[in-house]
Amino acid sequence: MSVDDIEATDDVDAADTLDALHTDEWEAEMRDLLEDGDADVDLGMAMAKDAQRLVAGELTETEFAERYHDAVVEEFDVDDAQLPEALASLDVEDADDLDDAALADRLAALEDGDMDRREVMKKMGAAGMFLGLGTWATVDGTDEPNAQVSTADTDGPGTQYGMVIDLEKCDGCLACVVACSQENNTSAGANWMYVFTYEDDHQDGENFLVRTCQHCTDAPCEKVCPTTARHTRTEDGLVLTDYDVCIGCRYCQVACPYGVNYFQWGEPDTPGSELDPNHVYDGRDRRVDSRPPKGVMGKCTMCPSRQDGKMGEDKVGTTACEDACTMDAIHFGDMNDPDSDPNQYLERVRSENPNDREYYPNRTPDTVNTFRLLEELGTDPNVVFVGNEPGPNAKQVDGPVAYEDIGEVDRRKEVLDDGTFAGGVSP
Numbered sequence: 001m002s003v004d005d006i007e008a009t010d011d012v013d014a015a016d017t018l019d020a021l022h023t024d025e026w027e028a029e030m031r032d033l034l035e036d037g038d039a040d041v042d043l044g045m046a047m048a049k050d051a052q053r054l055v056a057g058e059l060t061e062t063e064f065a066e067r068y069h070d071a072v073v074e075e076f077d078v079d080d081a082q083l084p085e086a087l088a089s090l091d092v093e094d095a096d097d098l099d100d101a102a103l104a105d106r107l108a109a110l111e112d113g114d115m116d117r118r119e120v121m122k123k124m125g126a127a128g129m130f131l132g133l134g135t136w137a138t139v140d141g142t143d144e145p146n147a148q149v150s151t152a153d154t155d156g157p158g159t160q161y162g163m164v165i166d167l168e169k170c171d172g173c174l175a176c177v178v179a180c181s182q183e184n185n186t187s188a189g190a191n192w193m194y195v196f197t198y199e200d201d202h203q204d205g206e207n208f209l210v211r212t213c214q215h216c217t218d219a220p221c222e223k224v225c226p227t228t229a230r231h232t233r234t235e236d237g238l239v240l241t242d243y244d245v246c247i248g249c250r251y252c253q254v255a256c257p258y259g260v261n262y263f264q265w266g267e268p269d270t271p272g273s274e275l276d277p278n279h280v281y282d283g284r285d286r287r288v289d290s291r292p293p294k295g296v297m298g299k300c301t302m303c304p305s306r307q308d309g310k311m312g313e314d315k316v317g318t319t320a321c322e323d324a325c326t327m328d329a330i331h332f333g334d335m336n337d338p339d340s341d342p343n344q345y346l347e348r349v350r351s352e353n354p355n356d357r358e359y360y361p362n363r364t365p366d367t368v369n370t371f372r373l374l375e376e377l378g379t380d381p382n383v384v385f386v387g388n389e390p391g392p393n394a395k396q397v398d399g400p401v402a403y404e405d406i407g408e409v410d411r412r413k414e415v416l417d418d419g420t421f422a423g424g425v426s427p
Contacts, residue, residue, distance in 0.1 A: 160237040162237075167209065170210055174195055177191055177408055196209040196210075200388075263298075283309070370386055
C-alpha cells in the first residue's frame with residue numbers, strides 16, 4: 001500500500017473549504033502579519049487567496065501569472081528591461097514549451113559574475129516565478145545552475161518524503177516539540193512541530209492533532225514567493241526555504257492554509273556561531289536547514305541534512321520528532337514506496353487490532369480512519385493521519401502537558417494557528 005491507496009474520508013468541495021478559511025477573522029489576522037513587514041499588504045493578500053484557488057483548480061497558472069506579473073515586478077524592484085535579453089523577451093505563455101535544457105540556459109544567463117547569488121535570485125524572482133524556472137540547484141558540488149524539475153517528470157513517481165502520524169497513539173507529551181526545537185535551535189515560540197489538544201462534539205475525551213509542515217506536492221506558499229526562495233527539492237519532494245535567497249516578504253506565511261510558517265523577528269536565540277554547519281547546509285550546499293537567520297521565514301524541513309547523510313549515516317531516513325516519539329506515533333519515509341516505514345505502518349494498522357478499544361480508544365469499530373489535512377484544497381499534502389479528523393466545531397483546550405512545563409513557549413495567539421484549519425481547530 002502507498003499513500004495513493006488511501007481514500008479520503010469525506011468528499012468536501014474545495015470552494016466550500018476556501019470560503020470557510022477566508023473569513024473576516026482570517027483576513028484580519030493575515031493583514032496584521034503582513035502589515036508588520038515592508039511588502040505590499042494588498043498584493044500579498046490577493047496572491048495568497050489566488051494561490052490557494054490555483055492549487056484548488058479554480059485558477060490556471062497562466063491566469064495567475066497574468067494577474068500578478070506586473071504587480072510583483074513593480075513591488076520587488078524587478079524591471080523586465082533589466083533582465084537578460086533571452087529572459088526578458090520570453091512570453092509568459094511560452095513557459096510550457098520550454099524543456100529543461102532551455103530553462104537551464106536561461107538560468108545560466110542570469111549569472112554575470114558581478115552579482116552575488118541572493119541578488120541574482122532577487123532580480124530574477126518575478127520572471128522565475130511566472131516562467132516556471134524553479135530555483136538554483138547545485139549538482140555535484142558545482143555552482144552551475146540547473147532548472148529544478150518535478151519528480152513527476154522522471155521515470156516512475158520518484159521519492160516523496162512525508163509522514164504517517166497516528167493520532168490514536170499520541171498522548172500529548174510534547175516530546176516531538178522539544179526534539180524539533182533542540183535539533184533546529186529555533187527561537188522561543190517558533191514551534192515547527194506543534195501538538196493541538198482539542199475537544200470535539202463528535203469525539204470522546206482528549207483528542208490530539210500533530211501539526212507539522214505538510215510538504216505539499218502543489219504548495220501555495222511556493223506559488224507566491226517572489227524570489228523562489230521557497231522551493232521543492234527535486235530529489236525528494238521536500239518543500240524548503242533557501243535562507244540566502246528569502247527576502248522576508250512573508251507572502252508564503254499568508255498563502256499557507258496550515259499555519260506552519262514563522263518569521264524570524266530579531267536575532268535568533270541561538271547565534272550562527274553555535275550552529276553545526278553540517279546541520280545548516282544540505283547536500284546541495286544550500287542553507288535550508290536549522291533555524292533561519294534574522295528577517296527570514298522558517299518552518300519544518302523534515303531534516304534534509306539528515307536525509308543527505310550530513311548528520312551521519314544512522315540518521316538517514318529519520319527525523320528528530322520521530323526519534324523522540326516514545327509512542328511510535330510518527331513514521332517518516334518515502335510516501336511513494338510501498339515498502340517504506342510509513343506505508344508499512346499503514347498496512348499494519350489496517351490489519352492489527354482494528355477493534356481494540358484500549359489500543360485505539362477513539363476508533364470506530366471495524367474501520368481505520370485516515371485523512372490528509374485540507375486535502376480538498378488540492379495542495380496534495382504528504383502527511384497522512386491515522387485517527388479522527390477534527391470537526392468544524394472542534395475547540396483547542398489545554399493539553400496534558402503545558403509548554404512551559406517542558407521549557408518551551410506556546411505563542412499560538414501570536415502565530416498562524418487560529419483559523420488555519422478552516423475553523424476546525426482554534427484557541
